[in-house]
Amino acid sequence: MKKFEEKTIKSEQVFNGKIINLQVDDVTLPNGKTAKRELVKHPGAVAVIPITKDNKIIFVEQYRKPLEKSLIEIPAGKLDSNENPLAAAVRELEEETGYTTNDLSFVTSFYTSPGFADELVHIYVTDQLVKMENPPQGDDDEFVEVLELTLDEAKEYVVEERIHDAKTNYAILYLHALGRL
Structure with a gap:
């Protein structure tokens, strides 16, 4: 053993x-x-850190029923059965933000709650965004609002607990540590 x-x-x-x-x-x-x-x-999930040409991060705000409040998060979503994480990341970026990219870089993967769950989240980053003319529709039961924040604004949202989930906090820490924005 x-x-x-x-x-x-x-x-x-x-x-x-x-x-x-x-x-x-x-x-x-x-x-x-x-x-x-x-x-x-859990089948796993993907998340994207999308950075605009003017060095803002694209986030989505959505209601999270388990918390009974809205959170501001990086675009993310569940993997479909046997779906490639890179393809899923592009799909989620398109559905949630209306942007696409041909240039996603892998950042890391992490387990969200290994004490009781096997969910593995794969995080990607891109600063090569293209606004889509006809973005695909998201899930019927998903309502999101897109917003762009500077890294400093995002850090303030962390303090205010408007950004309050692991993947998004990781994304902000990652960008801060690299001095990327």
Whole structure:
């Protein structure tokens, strides 16, 4: 057994949804005892840090029901089954902002909540944006407003907790650390 590995004894799927699946696993711990683990299975997601020619970051504001408030975030979305993350990133950029690009650079991937979920988010950046004449429509149940902020304005939104999610905070930290804007 690998160091700290928990061996699955039994796994039961308790919910199969549109975005997530939930399962409960019985596991054997490294010390030989057993425990239950409640797991959220997620197909993964992508996010894009879009930078305009005048060095502003494009964000979207949308209502987040679990939080009962709107957040300002970088464009992002769930991966479809077996979808290439780079293709998904372009799709989400187009649907949410009306911009496209042929020049996305991979930044990083990270797990959002590894204590109970397997969601992996892939982040890309571009400063080669092209405004689309006829952008594709987003999801029927998704309502977003596009806004552009300077890096300093985005940092202020973090302080005000208007930007308050991990992927967007990471994007701002990444741009700040590189002195990119």
